[in-house]
Amino acid sequence: MGLGPHDGREPREPRPRRALRLGIGGPVGSGKTALVAALCRLLREEAALAVVTNDIYTTEDADFLRRNAVLDEDRIAAVRTGCCPHTAIRDDISANLDAVETLEDRHGPLDLVIVESGGDNLTATFSRGLADRQIFVLDVSGGDKVPRKGGPGVTTADLLVVNKTDLAPLVGADLTVMARDAERVRAGLPVAFTSLRERPDAPEVVSWVRAVLAAHADA
């Protein structure tokens, strides 16, 4: 299953140029919000940005982003998911589409809208109707077997990020095993190993997003 670009059919009137929609998913605590914050800090000078968060519980993620002032407050919207974060990004994306379009109407034209999912399990992926591209964020503390276990998030995301590499020695996770397994289950799709604690600027991920943005602008 490839996660190709959006088919371009818009439920509303066609827009001259719509922002790239980037989904960021992964389990609770893997570093999704820290990655969103890093992307905002590093890309906000060169790209018009907005963020939609899908908190499981509260508006904690949106509040974190606002508190850290990575974006103007009104460029961050929070969607509630009725206990089902995967439903809101995959089966019934209406609230997320509504939030994305509201941000585009309010601040457009935008270059990039990041949709951060609520923390979920390994089977959660974004609908192609919501995200043009998606990043799945794991961390090493779940054990080095996680990439091997696969699941649609791990196997099909356009970029797999394995975060908290600084913890690997502490939790007995072998990064070479994770890299080898990830390569095998992802059939060559890219993987980035990060430690957002040690390198809050996540250079590999930022370069990947820059390349995706450039391709979107050319399309």
Next chain:
Amino acid sequence: MDAVLLLLADSRLPAGGHAHSGGLETAAATGVVHDLATLTAFLRGRLATAGLVTAGLAAAACAHAREPAGNAPPGGAAPRARTPDGWERLDAEADARTPSPAQRRASRAQGRALLRVARGLWPGFVLDLPAGAAGGPHHPIVLGAAVAAAGGVPVRAAQIAAYGAVTVPASAAIRLLGLDPLGVYRVLAGLAARVDAVAAEAAASVRAGGLPAASAPALDVFAELHDRAGTRLFES
């Protein structure tokens, strides 16, 4: 009921309903609903009030959408146009029956989502709402128009609205309280005849030129409390 109408009644319809609890989240948080017996009482009350009102609005919207635009009625009187005025009036009637601002926002958010679905199903689907309907059309009004687009009659629109009035909070109760889903569906089956009766009453009221206006102050208060709550899983 035609299968296309079953699609509109299905909770899996991607129209945002899964993230709404119809006041159940606050009812659960305050302990008002905590088991199958209290859930049954909550659903009966909601069906008789909010359920009847949304059923009436859906039936009226369906009847309005089915009126032939510009066709002269028998007798040669002035043509009955399917005017934007009609939608504007229904929008105002829905507002008048929804005193809680949080509930109005929830209804319009779900209306926007259902409108998106309806446009996906029927590319020519339009709803001539005035620009003044800020935040989008009310959910039962879009539902009524969608049922008409699917070839359904007002009582079917009322039935789907009344059915949703109990299934949305019932589904939230399963997720929030961990109630036995078999038990919850036993409760829903026990309410099915009431759902049909409420739909019939709403449709009859609309046929007679009326529009039900039952109120549920507790649900209004729950909606406002929910809007102010710090921790919430559902949009409403």
